[in-house]
Amino acid sequence: MQHSYTRITIDLNEYRRNVGKIQDALGGRLLLVIKANAYGLGAVGLLPAISELPDVMVGVAVVDEALELRQAGYMGNILVMGYTPPEHYKLALRHFLSLGVYRPENIPRLEDAAAELGTVARVHIKLDTGMHRVGTTPESLTKLLDRIAENPHVAVEGIYSHLAGTSSPDDPLIPEQTRVFRECAEEIESRLAVRAIKHIANSTGALAFPESRMDMTRIGILAIGYHPPEHHGPKLDVKPVIRFSTQVVDVRTLPANTGVSYGHKYKTPQDACIATIPVGYADGIPYQFFPGGQVLFRGRRREVAGVVNMDYMMINTEDEQEVQVGEEVVLIGAQGDEEITLSEFATFCGSVNYDIICKLGRRVKREYLS
DSSP: OOOSSOEEEEEHHHHHHHHHHHHHHHOSEEEEEOHHHHHTTOHHHHHHHHTTOSSEEEEESSHHHHHHHHHTTOOSOEEEOSOOOGGGHHHHHHTTOEEEEOOGGGHHHHHHHHHHHTSOEEEEEEEOSSOOSSSBOGGGHHHHHHHHHTOTTEEEEEEEEOOOOOSOTTOOHHHHHHHHHHHHHHHHHHHHTOOOEEEOOOHHHHHHOGGGOTTEEEESGGGGTOOOTTOOSOOOOOOOOEEEEEEOOEEEEEOTTOEESGGGOEEOSSSEEEEEESOOGGGTOOGGGTTTOEEEETTEEEEBOSOOOSSOEEEEOTTOSSOOTTOEEEEEEEETTEEEOHHHHHHHTTSOHHHHHHTOOTTSEEEEEO
16 A cells, blocks of 8 residues: 555656766666666666667666566566576576576576576676675686586676775775776686676766776666765766655644654754654654754755654644645655755765665655656
8 A cells, every 4th residue: 555645756757868868978888777676766667768768788686676577568688686596597587587697506507497498598797806795706717617618508698796996086996896807807708709798887986987887887876866875976967856755644733842752852942833744664764864854844944853653754844824734745855945865865864875765665656757
């Protein structure tokens, strides 16, 4: 069940414009990362825009995310970037998915699945160049290549890695990762006689270290209008595509020094109109939004009045007159001449933009403007 009055509005036209600006600035092919339900925006809802974009690939974390896209009718190229257990190989191959691989012992099982289905498994070799999370290391690469060379139903389509470094020009990690990646990619292409799609750059790497772009760049939060947290490199003129809003559902006037919400940790500083809005931590508003959080009401910033509840939150509309049930409150986005960005909202909570947007609850309605 979704709220009828609480919604995230996603502007698909702005999304298209953002991707166009990114393509113009970076050149080459893009892999649009829409894992985690497109960072909470709704991956299926973005498909009308993504399907129109030229020269893009889609990236997800797990097979189930890819299947949701296929079931929605998307037939473009999809890369499952995370680990795929062998028992899911046949399912992935039946839906024409490309798979990230890095464990040599799994290659024969992928070969068997592909041979049984009469197809060829398209794979992207995942390298660990410094993130130390998943991927084959340069030292273990030979063993993986031996297995791939022995299995004719496994074809290398791409080579990729994940950057661990920051955008600081003084940080040597991304240049070093890029160097290691190039050496490994050269070994892979030479040994297997392939020309693979090479991709290591994310938004941070592509903007701050152009040498990391290679054949394809992976773009996630940049396409929805936000730069990665703590990004200090060059920036693009991308615009936020989301607006998170709700409505007042109750109003009361309280005298000064009246406690509000659990524990009465908030007390009205003066006689005030307190409005209740139907969003809480079940909808993805962090408990840490109080104290310090702000929302927009009638084009002005208002403070959160008391700790966040599971389903509700109170705001101090101060001395506003005749506040009505049904009036709009904006949590992320613009209202009048004021705006609260996703990054600012995250700062209120002591978090980062990725964390906030991925946790917005499923009962918050998503609407797509085209």
